[in-house]
Amino acid sequence: MRITCDYCGASFDADTNSSCPKCGGSFGNDVEMKGMSDNYKEEQFYQEQMQLKEQQQQRFEARQKELDGQVKKVKIGCVVFAVLLLSVIIIPIAMLIAGSQEAAAVVLNNII
Numbered sequence: 001m002r003i004t005c006d007y008c009g010a011s012f013d014a015d016t017n018s019s020c021p022k023c024g025g026s027f028g029n030d031v032e033m034k035g036m037s038d039n040y041k042e043e044q045f046y047q048e049q050m051q052l053k054e055q056q057q058q059r060f061e062a063r064q065k066e067l068d069g070q071v072k073k074v075k076i077g078c079v080v081f082a083v084l085l086l087s088v089i090i091i092p093i094a095m096l097i098a099g100s101q102e103a104a105a106v107v108l109n110n111i112i
């Protein structure tokens, strides 16, 4: 960006010079430069906000993925637990039924 030196009026590129090449005056307080840097700061702030939002979104998605994985694990755990519980309950009941049928058969045989 070309600016005009506040001290000597020389025109120079503020992007490639850190001070006026003609008189050596600094342009940190230059009116043109200040206006630009204010805009620049605003834009920088806006971009930082956008980046933060993006990072938050990415973190949120990663966390959601993690939670999905945990939910899946819990679901699998529940199914395994249910199967184990059922087999623990069903096997004794089946044995009981089978046992009582045998007992019934024994009783019937004794009667007949």
Ligand SMILES: [Zn+2]
Pocket (backbone or CB within 6 Å): 005, 006, 007, 008, 009, 010, 020, 021, 022, 023, 024, 025
């Ligand atoms: Zn100058």
